[in-house]
Amino acid sequence: MSSTVIAVGGHIGDMELTAGPTLAKVVLEGGRAIIVDCTYGERGHPVLAPSVYREQKLREGRHFADSIGAEFVALDYSDGFLPDSEEVAEQIAAIIREAKPDILITHWLHSMHRDHERAAQAALRGAFLASIPIEKIEAERHSVPTILHAENWEDMEGFDADTYFEIPEEAYQRWRTGIDEHAFARGETYGFRFIDYYSALMQVKGCLAGVPRAAAFKSAGTEKFALAGP
Template identity: 85%
Template sequence: MAKTVVAVGGHIGDMELTAGPTLAKVTLEGGRAVIVDCTYGERGHPTLAPSVYREQKLHEAQFFADKIGAELVTLDYSDGFLPDGEEVAEQVAAVIREARPDLLITHWTRSMHRDHERAAQAALRGAFLASIPMEEIAAERHSVPQILHAENWEDMDGFEADTFVAIPEEAYARWREGIQEHAFARGETYGFRFIDYYSALMEVKGCLVGEKRAAAFKSAGTEKFALAGP
């Protein structure tokens, strides 16, 4: 398993939910995990004002990171308004240059949520920017060896998993304890039982690879180069 992983999500909770079990596995094995949440996800509650839910989401994100032993980076963008320019990609590139990950995880490039798509584009573009010489940036460049797209029921257009990561019991338990703090994951916002869904999904994917549980990903292919180039 990779020693250092950076996971880039559109909203607080996205990578925690989908890549979280894998990140917990990495930290349990003595590695480093960095979660980059591009927006607060503060508009996702049917009764709480965005300003109130924003503070709750920040708490949920830090709680989860602490539970699995990950680091948290929250970018200052509002839910539904993640820009698609260079600014976000440059922020992701800065994280990549500092963390020097063996693995980058992000959304699939096609989704029902624009923030998911733009986070994926920023991650791929950021990986490209981190890999090229930049005289005005002191940090050394870094080329990410592997990029994976996490399986997400909201990002399934054209998604076909080709990479599976076995999730040990302790990693699953830490993920479950951390993700329970997220109101949306518990089904308290719009009723979808995210924790049950992804727990069951890991068991289904585990059946395919002879493990009790496994997380599924799609390797970055041609879209990596289509979106990351100058």
């Protein structure tokens, strides 16, 4: 998988957790991985003030990217308040035009979290905007060949995986090194053991794919055209 892959998440930690093993695999195989987190996720700690947790989340995001060899971009939006606007989509489109990814990964469109849904919508809209000519934009337009939705236990309404990537041991270990630094993933915020869950999930999906570990995704279908167009 020597490709360029962009993963767009609602909060710092979302794509790191769900798409992270696949991004680590991409980098190990000579590709480029870019994580775009639309909000800081700073309101997800029961004790720390958002301003304090924001700085921690940024450190965690940078650590994860460094651990797997990815690039890290945090858009300047607040947790719980990601707008449904052209501005977000245009920021993502600019990243797509520059990087020219082979694959775009984002959330599934139905979630218990509004930021997840809006990040997915912005990613699809951004892919559309990146594919069309626009006045006064110097970067060449780019059509993303493959758009995938990551499997996330919080985004499972109507999700049906149809694409699997084998996750080799080294990619898994790099993912563990990075995600172990995320307090929420360790279960220190609200108690859910995210790392255990996704580690086990990779083994379950590996059984279905006939390999030791795999990450599962859903290919974007008609929804990308319904949400991305003018």
